[in-house]
Amino acid sequence: DAGVTQSPTHLIKTRGQQVTLRCSPKSGHDTVSWYQQALGQGPQFIFQYYEEEERQRGNFPDRFSGHQFPNYSSELNVNALLLGDSALYLCASSLNGDRGRETQYFGPGTRLLVL
Amino acid sequence: DAKTTQPPSMDCAEGRAANLPCNHSTISGNEYVYWYRQIHSQGPQYIIHGLKNNETNEMASLIITEDRKSSTLILPHATLRDTAVYYCIVRVAMPTYGQNFVFGPGTRLSVLP
Numbered sequence: 132d133a134g135v136t137q138s139p140t141h142l143i144k145t146r147g148q149q150v151t152l153r154c155s156p157k158s159g160h161d162t163v164s165w166y167q168q169a170l171g172q173g174p175q176f177i178f179q180y181y182e183e184e185e186r187q188r189g190n191f192p193d194r195f196s197g198h199q200f201p202n203y204s205s206e207l208n209v210n211a212l213l214l215g216d217s218a219l220y221l222c223a224s225s226l227n228g229d230r231g232r233e234t235q236y237f238g239p240g241t242r243l244l245v246l
Numbered sequence: 247d248a249k250t251t252q253p254p255s256m257d258c259a260e261g262r263a264a265n266l267p268c269n270h271s272t273i274s275g276n277e278y279v280y281w282y283r284q285i286h287s288q289g290p291q292y293i294i295h296g297l298k299n300n301e302t303n304e305m306a307s308l309i310i311t312e313d314r315k316s317s318t319l320i321l322p323h324a325t326l327r328d329t330a331v332y333y334c335i336v337r338v339a340m341p342t343y344g345q346n347f348v349f350g351p352g353t354r355l356s357v358l359p
Contacts, residue, residue, distance in 0.1 A: 172351065176347065176348065219287075235347060
């Protein structure tokens with residue numbers, strides 16, 4: 132049973148560029164959440180997708196956008212990259228509607244470096 | 247979401263029990279306590295969660311005080327591979343809406359040989 136997978140594992144971009152990160156959820160999961168983790172800090176929630184719609188969002192600017200596909204996989208897009216966007220980007224999947232047992236399972240992350 | 251307070255770091259001898267405390271004094275009645283850990287440069291790994299009863303699984307035990315204002319994660323026989331940052335999170339269960347987790351800085355556990 133495959134867990135959460137993310138691609139690519141590492142990425143280097145320059146300021147002003149755009150980036151797309153990808154996530155495939157754990158088998159049987161229908162909900163995908165994205166987190167940003169800066170060096171030395173805990174993960175910070177960006178947004179969550181369910182039924183191909185963004186249903187919850189953290190305190191991140193509109194430069195951060197996402198998409199969920201019919202097969203539940205998801206993309207995170209970041210436009211106009213800033214140096215401060217350098218971080219580990221984590222995807223987590225869960226199964227909606229398990230009444231308090233919606234445990235999120237995390238992927239290995241994509242490490243983005245903006246120069 | 248209720249905030250949590252954890253010690254920034256702890257040491258534990260290999261083979262001994264590691265007891266990681268967490269304070270969540272403003273927790274509400276419908277909020278669960280979750281524990282995750284993150285080994286260097288990997289994604290967080292789910293450990294255990296509970297509401298008010300003590301819980302145990304193959305990885306750890308979770309002890310929640312009767313007033314629910316604090317909890318302790320117990321790794322019964324710590325190994326070097328348990329060295330990681332441990333996050334205690336409280337999260338409300340919203341059956342019709344998504345969950346997200348608010349991570350604090352966690353406790354850096356070092357298991358020493």
